[in-house]
Amino acid sequence: MAFSLIPKEEKFYELFTVQADAGVKAAAMFQDLVRNWDLESPLFDQLRDLEHEADITTHEIKDKLNRTFVTPFDREDIHALASELDDIVDIIQSISNRMRLYRISSCRPELAELVHVLAEASVAVQKAVSCFSSADKSRRVLDHCIEVNRLENEGDALLAKAIGNLFAGDTEPMEALKWDRCFEAVERGIDKCEEVAHTIEGILAKQG
Amino acid sequence: MAFSLIPKEEKFYELFTVQADAGVKAAAMFQDLVRNWDLESPLFDQLRDLEHEADITTHEIKDKLNRTFVTPFDREDIHALASELDDIVDIIQSISNRMRLYRISSCRPELAELVHVLAEASVAVQKAVSCFSSADKSRRVLDHCIEVNRLENEGDALLAKAIGNLFAGDTEPMEALKWDRCFEAVERGIDKCEEVAHTIEGILAKQG
Amino acid sequence: MAFSLIPKEEKFYELFTVQADAGVKAAAMFQDLVRNWDLESPLFDQLRDLEHEADITTHEIKDKLNRTFVTPFDREDIHALASELDDIVDIIQSISNRMRLYRISSCRPELAELVHVLAEASVAVQKAVSCFSSADKSRRVLDHCIEVNRLENEGDALLAKAIGNLFAGDTEPMEALKWDRCFEAVERGIDKCEEVAHTIEGILAKQG
Numbered sequence: 001m002a003f004s005l006i007p008k009e010e011k012f013y014e015l016f017t018v019q020a021d022a023g024v025k026a027a028a029m030f031q032d033l034v035r036n037w038d039l040e041s042p043l044f045d046q047l048r049d050l051e052h053e054a055d056i057t058t059h060e061i062k063d064k065l066n067r068t069f070v071t072p073f074d075r076e077d078i079h080a081l082a083s084e085l086d087d088i089v090d091i092i093q094s095i096s097n098r099m100r101l102y103r104i105s106s107c108r109p110e111l112a113e114l115v116h117v118l119a120e121a122s123v124a125v126q127k128a129v130s131c132f133s134s135a136d137k138s139r140r141v142l143d144h145c146i147e148v149n150r151l152e153n154e155g156d157a158l159l160a161k162a163i164g165n166l167f168a169g170d171t172e173p174m175e176a177l178k179w180d181r182c183f184e185a186v187e188r189g190i191d192k193c194e195e196v197a198h199t200i201e202g203i204l205a206k207q208g
Numbered sequence: 209m210a211f212s213l214i215p216k217e218e219k220f221y222e223l224f225t226v227q228a229d230a231g232v233k234a235a236a237m238f239q240d241l242v243r244n245w246d247l248e249s250p251l252f253d254q255l256r257d258l259e260h261e262a263d264i265t266t267h268e269i270k271d272k273l274n275r276t277f278v279t280p281f282d283r284e285d286i287h288a289l290a291s292e293l294d295d296i297v298d299i300i301q302s303i304s305n306r307m308r309l310y311r312i313s314s315c316r317p318e319l320a321e322l323v324h325v326l327a328e329a330s331v332a333v334q335k336a337v338s339c340f341s342s343a344d345k346s347r348r349v350l351d352h353c354i355e356v357n358r359l360e361n362e363g364d365a366l367l368a369k370a371i372g373n374l375f376a377g378d379t380e381p382m383e384a385l386k387w388d389r390c391f392e393a394v395e396r397g398i399d400k401c402e403e404v405a406h407t408i409e410g411i412l413a414k415q416g
Numbered sequence: 417m418a419f420s421l422i423p424k425e426e427k428f429y430e431l432f433t434v435q436a437d438a439g440v441k442a443a444a445m446f447q448d449l450v451r452n453w454d455l456e457s458p459l460f461d462q463l464r465d466l467e468h469e470a471d472i473t474t475h476e477i478k479d480k481l482n483r484t485f486v487t488p489f490d491r492e493d494i495h496a497l498a499s500e501l502d503d504i505v506d507i508i509q510s511i512s513n514r515m516r517l518y519r520i521s522s523c524r525p526e527l528a529e530l531v532h533v534l535a536e537a538s539v540a541v542q543k544a545v546s547c548f549s550s551a552d553k554s555r556r557v558l559d560h561c562i563e564v565n566r567l568e569n570e571g572d573a574l575l576a577k578a579i580g581n582l583f584a585g586d587t588e589p590m591e592a593l594k595w596d597r598c599f600e601a602v603e604r605g606i607d608k609c610e611e612v613a614h615t616i617e618g619i620l621a622k623q624g
Contacts, residue, residue, distance in 0.1 A: 066413035173381035173589035205482035274621035309579040381589035
């Protein structure tokens with residue numbers, strides 16, 4: 001019995017890693033989009049495909065959870081972690097799509113700064129998830145979680161600067177409407193990385 | 209003992225059906241409002257009354273949940289399903305009220321399209337809930353859940369078209385501000401129908 | 417064994433009270449800000465410090481929860497209550513910061529009305545939490561919860577009036593964009609107070 005359970009546990013960790021990898025990939029694609037902004041970029045379709053694939057992984061985890069009696073940690077934590085990792089990809093795909101629909105003609109420099117932080121946060125999340133899945137884990141996992149928290153604070157400061165600039169000058173109302181939403185959506189992506197870090201910290205604390 | 213438990217289970221299913229019916233009714237009233245848009249329509253008050261009634265049903269479920277030891281399926285799933293079904297009615301009432309406060313003078317055709325999808329999704333949710341409550345259920349329930357997922361994708365495409373049109377022409381900023389929010393609120397309603405479908409799918413998967 | 421458990425329970429209640437006190441303090445500071453609106457006010461920094469302190473209390477509760485086997489009521493309810501109480505402070509700090517970034521030059525009177533209701537709701541929440549922590553509790557706790565519900569309805573009506581006024585006159589688009597968001601954020605704060613009341617009502621119902 002124990003023999004058959006170990007692979008199941010490993011399978012959950014494997015799938016979390018697939019999700020975290022998708023987050024890193026999505027953030028990198030979005031960063032590429034922002035750097036070379038072009039409404040005809042093939043990256044929009046690639047991000048949509050990536051988001052669909054990530055959905056399938058997430059459903060696989062939830063399906064496995066519903067069919068597994070013994071899980072490596074609390075069921076509600078598995079559910080939360082899977083949902084939050086999936087949300088990172090969803091949020092990134094959704095912002096890029098919204099920017100296309102808004103027919104953004106060129107990107108504000110503050111966006112590039114925020115997306116840079118988002119990309120770094122997705123990498124820190126990936127490292128946390130990857131260490132978390134390995135044997136001798138708790139020390140390094142926490143280091144990566146702390147890094148996510150640091151990046152979230154950096155993101156907050158950048159958002160404040162971005163919104164401040166937007167409403168300081170003689171920005172057109174349509175511009176303000178669009179960018180207010182875009183900036184905030186990127187911040188929501190960074191916040192989601194922090195939620196993942198908190199969920200992982202909570203799981204480790206329970207395992208004492 | 210078993211004898212006394214069955215009615216309790218049935219009661220939960222009955223109340224979910226009442227909630228799902230309220231969702232269908234709210235969506236139909238909203239569709240009627242949008243087709244014959246009139247800031248003085250009595251439908252605004254009727255939607256508010258319906259939303260209050262739906263709240264009472266939701267509290268009845270949660271109260272029953274807190275007082276019942278044996279439930280037909282996991283407590284957290286009952287809680288989630290009741291909250292999500294209630295959210296459908298809340299979102300519909302809230303959008304219609306917001307549109308009135310925005311003094312929308314005439315409805316954009318994209319709104320009618322989105323609300324049509326919302327109405328269809330609420331009917332698919334009602335069918336899923338109703339089959340779910342019956343004996344020989346799982347096959348047909350899943351068919352209705354798949355239909356909700358299909359409608360959610362249709363809604364996403366319509367939202368993209370609606371937002372694209374809004375920011376393509378020479379829309380006034382105030383118009384853009386109002387409609388950006390209204391379109392998105394309808395999409396949130398459709399998303400909530402999909403959440404209900406996912407919750408039901410999850411419950412069925414656990415029951416194996 | 418029982419001897420050592422009682423202090424632990426009391427500790428949870430103590431920490432909830434610290435959180436609720438922070439909510440009252442944040443709402444009072446925000447009310448002060450709104451009454452004497454000044455972009456250079458030291459209250460912005462004080463609110464940020466208060467929000468950081470409240471975060472530490474919240475982490476203390478979640479940490480304690482992860483390390484405690486016997487809890488005064490269901491783990492998920494402790495988690496929900498701690499998160500919701502923390503959200504009240506977060507929302508208040510976030511609105512005030514956003515208003516500063518928007519360079520709001522003077523406050524609309526409807527904001528003062530909404531913030532007054534928020535301040536009253538935070539006091540009712542504090543009273544509910546404080547009675548909840550005492551021995552002979554359920555009657556008075558429910559009275560305070562009913563008061564929060566009443567205030568939430570009052571807030572809804574005020575929000576409707578505020579949004580209605582905003583879109584009735586010849587408000588500039590930039591003003592409409594800013595105030596639409598600020599009003600709604602205050603309402604979200606009041607809604608959060610209602611969520612706390614619902615969570616407490618649910619805990620009491622379970623304790624029957």
